[in-house]
Amino acid sequence: ETVLTQSPGTLSLSPGERATLSCRASQNVNTNFLAWYQQKPGQAPRLLIFGAFSRATGIPDRFSGSGSGTDFTLSISRLEPEDSAVYYCQHYGSSQYTFGQGTKLEIK
Amino acid sequence: EVQLVQSGAEVKKPGESLKISCKGSGYSFTSYWIGWVRQMPGKGLEWMGIIYPGDSDTRYSPSFQGQVTISADKSISTAYLQWSSLKASDTAMYYCARHGGQLVADYWGQGTLVTVSS
Numbered sequence: 001e002t003v004l005t006q007s008p009g010t011l012s013l014s015p016g017e018r019a020t021l022s023c024r025a026s027q028n029v030n031t032n033f034l035a036w037y038q039q040k041p042g043q044a045p046r047l048l049i050f051g052a053f054s055r056a057t058g059i060p061d062r063f064s065g066s067g068s069g070t071d072f073t074l075s076i077s078r079l080e081p082e083d084s085a086v087y088y089c090q091h092y093g094s095s096q097y098t099f100g101q102g103t104k105l106e107i108k
Numbered sequence: 109e110v111q112l113v114q115s116g117a118e119v120k121k122p123g124e125s126l127k128i129s130c131k132g133s134g135y136s137f138t139s140y141w142i143g144w145v146r147q148m149p150g151k152g153l154e155w156m157g158i159i160y161p162g163d164s165d166t167r168y169s170p171s172f173q174g175q176v177t178i179s180a181d182k183s184i185s186t187a188y189l190q191w192s193s194l195k196a197s198d199t200a201m202y203y204c205a206r207h208g209g210q211l212v213a214d215y216w217g218q219g220t221l222v223t224v225s226s
Contacts (some may be wrong), residue, residue: 035212037153044203044216045145045153051210088153092211095144095167097113097155 130204
């Protein structure tokens with residue numbers, strides 16, 4: 001089973017800054033099956049990025065994904081107050097899905 | 109418009125059984141996997157399992173295998189998650205999600221809160 005470890009646990013930034021969220025896998029993963037989700041308090045998760053790099057429908061280009069092998073990154077530029085949320089990476093492989101433990105992004 | 113509408117909140121006692129539902133609309137229900145995700149209070153997301161309503165092919169996370177049953181009735185475009193004997197530790201929000209291209213969860217239900225307490 002692939003374990004995903006996200007860092008940092010909490011990130012506190014100001015509006016207009018850039019956020020960099022990390023997701024490290026315990027073994028090489030297929031980039032086709034690496035995704036990122038955003039979850040705001042009281043809401044269901046929302047798909048942001050799939051295939052490591054591709055934005056889901058309606059996601060602004062301030063959100064971008066990168067990485068390969070075991071190290072993946074979600075970057076959010078020009079932070080807005082509405083970006084406050086918990087962000088999860090997810091991997092799919094061998095009929096199993098795994099989530100990272102999440103990174104909480106606070107916009108000061 | 110793709111929609112997944114889940115059944116309402118439940119309050120149950122330990123040992124009771126429960127079946128919650130997730131009704132899909134706005135797309136071909138039999139052509140996409142439906143997955144279930146648990147979120148315990150204040151915690152992260154845990155993938156439980158997934159079903160392909162077209163042929164009822166079902167896969168479970170090892171952590172949930174034997175603890176829950178996932179099923180689907182394609183005639184009414186509805187997927188289910190059920191327990192035969194609830195425990196207090198099953199208290200959580202449960203989400204269903206359609207898995208689209210590249211098998212990512214592209215549409216989510218609103219969640220069903222299950223509370224198990226004596």
